[in-house]
Amino acid sequence: MIKVLIAAAEAVPFAKTGGLGDVIGSLPKELIKQGVDARVIMPNYQDIPEGFKSQMVFKNHFFVQVGWRQQYCGILEFVYEGVTFYFADNEYYFKRHGFYGYGDDAERFGFFCRAVLEALDKIDFMPDIIHCHDWHTGMISVLLDAHYREKPKYKKIKTLFTIHNLKYQGVFSQDILHDILSLDWKYFTPEGVEFHKAVNFMKGGLAYADMISTVSRTYAKEIQDPYFGEELDGFLRKRQNRLVGIVNGIDYAVYNPATDKLISATYDVDTIENKKKNKMELQARLGLPVREDVPVIAIVSRLVSAKGLDLVERMFQDVVKQAAIAGKDTYDIQLVVLGTGEARYENFFKYMAWQYPGKVSANIMFDEDLAHQIYAGADMFLMPSLYEPCGIGQLIAMRYGCLPIVREIGGLRDTVRSYNQEICEGNGFTFVNYNAHEMADTINWALKTFQDKECWNKIVKNAMLSDYSWQKSAKEYKETYQKLIKQA
Missing domain, CATH: 3.40.50.2000 (Glycogen Phosphorylase B;)
Known part of the structure; x- marks a missing residue:
C-alpha cells in the first residue's frame, strides 16, 4: 500500500x-x-x-x-x-x-x-x-x-x-x-x-x-x-x-442536489423540474420578483480582478439596462452576487443593486447556506476569469444544473464544453478573448438559448451528468x- x-x-x-x-x-x-x-x-x-x-x-x-x-x-x-x-x-x-x-x-x-x-x-x-x-x-x-x-x-x-x-x-x-x-x-x-x-x-x-x-x-x-x-x-x-x-x-457528498439539506427542494437529472422551486424560493429570499420565466445569473466568487470582474463592471450595467427596458431584441434578467473582496467591486455591485432593485441582489458577504441555494436556484453562473488554475465554482454550478458562462482559460477550458447549437450539446457557454464585448455576446447567446426550453434542459442534463467528482x-x-x- x-x-x-x-x-x-x-x-x-x-x-x-x-x-x-x-x-x-x-x-x-x-x-x-x-x-x-x-x-x-x-x-x-x-x-x-x-x-x-x-x-x-x-x-x-x-x-x-x-x-x-x-x-x-x-x-x-x-x-x-x-x-x-x-x-x-x-x-x-x-x-x-x-x-x-x-x-x-x-x-x-x-x-x-x-x-x-x-x-x-x-x-x-x-x-x-x-x-x-x-x-x-x-x-x-x-x-x-x-x-x-x-x-x-x-x-x-x-x-x-x-x-x-x-x-x-x-x-x-x-x-x-x-x-x-x-x-x-x-x-x-x-x-x-x-x-x-x-x-x-x-x-x-x-x-x-x-x-x-x-x-x-x-x-x-x-x-x-x-x-x-x-x-x-x-x-x-x-x-x-x-x-x-x-x-x-469536488466532494459529491457535499455538493449533491439530490440530498442537499440546505436547498428548498432536492432534485436530480430525472427531476430537473424541481429546480424551479429553488429558483422561486431564492428570488423570494433576496427580494427579487418571483418569476420563473426570468433567467437568474449568479456570481459566487471572491470579488477580485483575477475573476474578470472588470469585464463585468465594463459591460454588465449595459446588460442590466437592456433588461430593465426589455424589448424585442433584449432579454429580461436577474443578477445575484455573493462574495467579498476588493472595495471597487463590492461598491460596484452595491450600486447596481441600488440602481436596479428588482434586477440585482448584491450580497457582500460569504454565506455557505446561501451559496448552495444560489447554485440550486440560478440558471446561469458567470465566471469570466482573467486566469483560473482550476476553478471550483463552475464544477459546483454544473453539479446543480446551473450552466456556466466562462472564459476559455486554465481549468475552465478543461471542464466546460461550449454549447454547440447545431446538435444541442455541451455543458455551458464559453468565450475566448479577455474582452467585455465578447463576454456580453456570450451572455446574450445564453439568454437566447434559455428561451428554447427543450434544448436548455438538454444542456442542463449534460452539465449535471458531467463527472467532476474526486x-x-x-x-x-x-x-x-x-x-x-x-x-x-
Missing part, C-alpha cells in the same frame, strides 16, 4: 480561505477509497473550531531547529471522516487569528516545513511520498535534501509539489536562508531558491520536488508561458518533463505516486 503524507496550510473543515482547503478536505478521502494510506498534516491554528480541538489527541512532541533557535512542536491527531489529520502545534506561531498575512510568515511556515520532516519519526508514519501543496510547504523538499536525505529512514522518500496558484509564491528576504532555514549558500542560486536576490518558497518546491503537478492540464501549459508564468515560466519549461496537470474535483482525479494522483516510487 502506498503511504502518502499530504502537507498543506489549510483543509476543510478545520481551516479554509479558498479552493486549497476544499482540495485537502476531499482528496485524501478518495485516495483512501482507492487503496492509498493518505494522511494530512497542517498547522494547529487558533481559529480551528473548538468542537474539533476538543477531540484532538496528543501524539508526541519534539523540538524543531529554526536557525539558531530550538522551537517546541507538539503533534495532535484527529481522525475525521476516516482520514487521519496531524496538527503541528506551536502557540508562538499559530495562536493568533487568521492563517496568513503576518510579518513573520517566513518563520512560521519555515518552522512548519521542518516540523513536517521532524514529525515523521515521531508519529510512527514514514511515508513513501510527501505531497506538498502551495508555497507554504515549498521548503519541505529543500530541507529534505539539505538536512535529512542522508538519514536511512528518509533516503527513499519522494516529494510531489502541487501548484494551486502560481501568483502566490512566498517571497522573503535572503536573510531567512540561514537565520530560519539553516540552508547553505549553495541553495541560493538561480537553479535553487533565489528569486531577485530573495528567497522564494514556491521556487524551492519547484526546484527540489521529484515531481510537480498543478490543478488542470491547460494551466500546466499556460504557466510555461511568460504571460502566466509569474517570472517562473523558464524554470517550469526546464522541468516540463516532471510537470503534470490533474484537474481538481474519483477520476484521485486515480490520476495515485498513478503519479506509483511513477514517483518507481523512479530511481
